[in-house]
Amino acid sequence: MDNETACCCSELADIAIIGMGDAEGMDARIFETLDLVRNSGDEKWWLYASTCRACGQNWVVAQEERIHDNYCLRHIDRDALNEIAEHSRWPDDFLTYEQILRLGREAGYVATFLDPKGPALVETAQDLRRARPEISIEDVAYALAIPTKQAERLFRA
Known part of the structure; x- marks a missing residue:
């Protein structure tokens, strides 16, 4: 080019x-x-x-x-x-x-993690909560493109 x-x-x-x-x-x-x-x-x-x-x-x-x-x-x-x-x-x-x-x-560009409690998911969920302490579990799940139950487990990792 x-x-x-x-x-x-x-x-x-x-x-x-x-x-x-x-x-x-x-x-x-x-x-x-x-x-x-x-x-x-x-x-x-x-x-x-x-x-x-x-x-x-x-x-x-x-x-x-x-x-x-x-x-x-x-x-x-x-x-x-x-x-x-x-x-x-x-x-x-x-x-x-x-x-x-x-x-x-x-936009439909999402990843799928084989490990439902992978370090990148856990760290990002925690970062989202630090940035916006009132963020709901549903909002975390939406942003990460994971089920709500999985998002709940990320905060117990």
């Missing part, structure tokens, strides 16, 4: 969910031309902004690699990118890990 002229940006919706390692290699093609502008940082480790060096489009990217293995991308304009780069003001779309998990689930 010629990085100076070809990219996948025009193939993406304003908000796109892409599975990691998808059969068509879309994730590899997308990230081949995206250059990092800014990471959000430790608190929101999944979040960063990038610009396509081929077409100049700007993206906020959420990299969800613990549960469903998805990239969530949102097209942003130059002003929004400047707010991120200069003032660390991020769009609301991907500010919580719960939002990212829900977007993957709603």
Whole structure:
């Protein structure tokens, strides 16, 4: 691929969910031309902004690699990118890990864990509760795409 002229940006919706390692290699093609502008940082480790060096489009990217293995991308304009780069003001779309998990689930990109109490599930359930102490078991189950009974057991692990 010629990085100076070809990219996948025009193939993406304003908000796109892409599975990691998808059969068509879309994730590899997308990230081949995206250059990092800014990471959000430790608190929101999944979040960063990038610009396509081929077409100049700007993206906020959420990299969800613990549960469903998805990239969530949102097209942003130059002003929004400047707010991120200069003032660390991020769009609301991907500010919580719960939002990212829900977007993957709603797009149909979900993982199935063979171990119903796997460490990634337990840790993520605990992270969701730390981020939103009032979160219901049903909301945890929905975000993780698991049955409610299984979500209850994650808090007893």
